[in-house]
Amino acid sequence: MIRTGADYKDSIRDGREVYVNGEKVADVTLHPQFKPLVDIRARIYDMAHDPATRDAMTVTDSGGVNAIANALPYSQADWWAKRRAADLVMDTFGGVVTRVGDETVGEMWSLFDGAEVLSEIDPQFAANIGRHINRVLTEDPFHISANTDPKGDRRRPMQDQDPDMRLHVVRETDAGIIVCGAKFETAAAYANQAYTKPTIANWGDDDLSPYAVGFICDLGARGLKFICRTGFAGRASAEDYPLSNRFDEIESLVVFDNVLIPWENVLFYRHTRAASYVYATLHRYSAFAFTQRSLKLADMLIGAALFNLRQTGLDHLQAVQEKLATLAIYREGINAHLTGAIALAERSPAGLMMPNQSLLYAGRVLASSQLPQMMQLARELCGGQIGLTPDAASFAHPDTGPWLEKYYRLNDEWLAEDRRKLMAFARDLLNSDYAGHRLSFQLFAQSPPYAHLAAVYQNFDWDGPLAFVKHAAGLSDRVMGKETLTQHNSDTSKWFATQTAR
Numbered sequence: 435m436i437r438t439g440a441d442y443k444d445s446i447r448d449g450r451e452v453y454v455n456g457e458k459v460a461d462v463t464l465h466p467q468f469k470p471l472v473d474i475r476a477r478i479y480d481m482a483h484d485p486a487t488r489d490a491m492t493v494t495d496s497g498g499v500n501a502i503a504n505a506l507p508y509s510q511a512d513w514w515a516k517r518r519a520a521d522l523v524m525d526t527f528g529g530v531v532t533r534v535g536d537e538t539v540g541e542m543w544s545l546f547d548g549a550e551v552l553s554e555i556d557p558q559f560a561a562n563i564g565r566h567i568n569r570v571l572t573e574d575p576f577h578i579s580a581n582t583d584p585k586g587d588r589r590r591p592m593q594d595q596d597p598d599m600r601l602h603v604v605r606e607t608d609a610g611i612i613v614c615g616a617k618f619e620t621a622a623a624y625a626n627q628a629y630t631k632p633t634i635a636n637w638g639d640d641d642l643s644p645y646a647v648g649f650i651c652d653l654g655a656r657g658l659k660f661i662c663r664t665g666f667a668g669r670a671s672a673e674d675y676p677l678s679n680r681f682d683e684i685e686s687l688v689v690f691d692n693v694l695i696p697w698e699n700v701l702f703y704r705h706t707r708a709a710s711y712v713y714a715t716l717h718r719y720s721a722f723a724f725t726q727r728s729l730k731l732a733d734m735l736i737g738a739a740l741f742n743l744r745q746t747g748l749d750h751l752q753a754v755q756e757k758l759a760t761l762a763i764y765r766e767g768i769n770a771h772l773t774g775a776i777a778l779a780e781r782s783p784a785g786l787m788m789p790n791q792s793l794l795y796a797g798r799v800l801a802s803s804q805l806p807q808m809m810q811l812a813r814e815l816c817g818g819q820i821g822l823t824p825d826a827a828s829f830a831h832p833d834t835g836p837w838l839e840k841y842y843r844l845n846d847e848w849l850a851e852d853r854r855k856l857m858a859f860a861r862d863l864l865n866s867d868y869a870g871h872r873l874s875f876q877l878f879a880q881s882p883p884y885a886h887l888a889a890v891y892q893n894f895d896w897d898g899p900l901a902f903v904k905h906a907a908g909l910s911d912r913v914m915g916k917e918t919l920t921q922h923n924s925d926t927s928k929w930f931a932t933q934t935a936r
């Protein structure tokens with residue numbers, strides 16, 4: 435089934451308790467800070483019906499027509515199709531939206547891969563996993579991700595601080611589990627469901643814990659409160675801040691005040707081994723869509739810088755070209771990792787097609803860790819005028835307009851209005867509150883940097899370099915030890931075995 439934008443909007447008009455900037459939001463689809471993103475998400479749903487875009491946005495199989503983003507990947511062609519669809523969305527809107535479903539739904543496919551392992555730990559919930567995988571495909575919900583608890587003072591063991599610092603089960607009923615706590619979640623106030631699971635945790639020697647719980651949370655459930663970060667839309671004119679006003683994806687502190695999670699939505703419960711396993715494979719698919727957004731960000735950096743340099747005629751200088759080349763190398767580095775991850779895709783334990791794990795995770799680190807330097811380079815190439823240009827109102831004012839017309843017109847191709855627009859775009863991309871926030875998003879929204887590096891460590895095939903150096907240096911077989919020259923590290927069951935042995 436594929437929903438329409440109207441279906442989606444109706445689905446989030448469910449009486450949910452949303453607060454922003456000290457205000458209770460009556461209708462999240464109409465509130466000026468949420469409306470731009472709700473409209474984009476609705477339009478993505480409509481793109482699946484629009485004759486001009488539906489072929490790219492949907493896939494037809496024996497089960498009918500489904501959103502391409504939700505379809506489980508079985509082949510490299512499936513990944514190319516997903517990549518094309520995500521590009522089409524960003525090209526259509528002229529900007530980057532990340533947390534719109536395709537970047538989070540892959541967490542469910544990791545669960546599909548893990549179903550067998552999880553049912554070995556606790557068979558009680560195996561059927562729920564299968565049903566939810568299917569439900570995402572057939573009901574087309576807007577699905578997001580919830581991992582991060584407020585966590586509190588981590589010097590103290592969990593039991594020695596306010597227990598709600600981490601989401602936990604407070605009691606069981608016939609209908610389900612009752613949970614208390616809170617999570618930080620992008621897009622929660624206007625999404626349908628969140629795959630909710632523990633954040634990265636040191637479980638120590640505990641096998642069982644009320645904190646080791648994972649479930650699909652219906653975001654319309656009673657007892658949830660969405661306390662949102664104030665949005666950027668509407669703070670200043672859209673002419674001056676074109677990205678802030680259209681592409682701000684608002685996060686919420688989602689408070690769980692005794693929320694009932696029906697048993698059929700519980701995916702694992704009490705088992706710390708299950709929680710560790712789930713975290714180890716969480717981004718196996720979804721890191722692709724996340725990293726693809728960085729490619730578009732890189733295009734925006736290059737485009738803004740190069741247009742500015744062409745306007746001012748500085749692009750012919752060799753030193754400037756070298757800086758542009760550095761931006762291009764960053765862009766092509768991400769492109770190469772994404773492309774290589776598809777070209778060398780791997781079969782998952784459940785038979786799905788995973789992007790090559792080592793290349794994908796290395797690409798995610800490249801994209802995120804280099805972004806601050808690349809933004810600084812683009813800022814440098816755009817020059818100081820992005821920080822100095824007056825707002826559109828001054829260009830329109832009869833007293834100041836003629837002066838700005840004089841000083842912002844460059845030649846017959848580049849009139850003052852286009853220069854103003856480019857400066858406004860570049861300011862919002864590089865200098866605004868929104869720009870800084872996006873940088874934080876790229877840093878943290880799919881776990882913090884140390885978790886990205888851990889994923890590289892766990893998935894890189896260390897055996898290759900070791901074997902080469904063993905041969906090159908003439909070392910004996912003894913040096914390889916037991917830990918190496920085994921199966922590829924991306925075999926999750928091996929990783930799981932090493933984790934649980936600790």
Ligand SMILES: Cc1cc2nc3c(=O)[nH]c(=O)nc-3n(C[C@H](O)[C@H](O)[C@H](O)COP(=O)(O)OP(=O)(O)OC[C@H]3O[C@@H](n4cnc5c(N)ncnc54)[C@H](O)[C@@H]3O)c2cc1C
Nearest residue numbers: 579580581582618619620685874875878879881882883884
């Ligand atoms: C814009 C934005 C959007 C987000 N969206 C979501 C979302 O949709 N869903 C969601 O679940 N979360 C989301 N998050 C939260 C994000 O996942 C967390 O911020 C991130 O996991 C870090 O957790 P923390 O903020 O509690 O930092 P802390 O855990 O306090 O860590 C702070 C820093 O301490 C260091 N550190 C901490 N622990 C370790 C360690 N074990 N090893 C090495 N260094 C360590 C690292 O430098 C780390 O960055 C979002 C965050 C941002 C900024």
